[in-house]
Amino acid sequence: MDEEHLPASQASGKGRRRRPEPTPVQRALALLVRREHSRKELIRKLVARGVSSEDAAAALDRLAGEGWQDDDRFAESLVRTRVASGYGPRYIEVELETHGLGSAQVARALATFEGDWRALAADLVARRFGAERLEDLAAQRKAADLLLRRGFDGDAVRAVLRGLPED
DSSP: OOGGGSOHHHHTTOOOOOOOOOOHHHHHHHHHTTSOOOHHHHHHHHHHTTOOHHHHHHHHHHHHHTTSOOHHHHHHHHHHHHHHTTOOHHHHHHHHHHTTOOHHHHHHHHHTOOSOHHHHHHHHHHHHHOSSOOOSHHHHHHHHHHHHHTTOOHHHHHHHHHTOOOO
């Protein structure tokens, strides 16, 4: 091609050089530096970006071997984040399972929570509905619905609404 058919930036020799296409490892690492990801989530994101599933798996094997990706660390991080947002154990358990984690990994991650699920539920209700006891049946029903949607079990809901002492 002669210079008259090239774009102005290339004709003058001052054009930008195209960056090389990032490798699957680079793509995965770029995602991991932002936040923890599960292996399943990373594979899905890499495949969506045009990486073959075999190349994505190989990249994640390498990153896991080097300590960049760890499903246990991801699970613990997710538990801390969801607990801080007022979610209960059942909600967190289901979310961890959707990330492809096994029941043993889920149990270990939930065991890292050193607090009291009932106290967490009581705090959520107090923040949402006020610190005073919920006397109105409609308000109690709303509080119970909130706790159940957030993944707390029936025992925790009853204990919070009745003001029972925690076990």
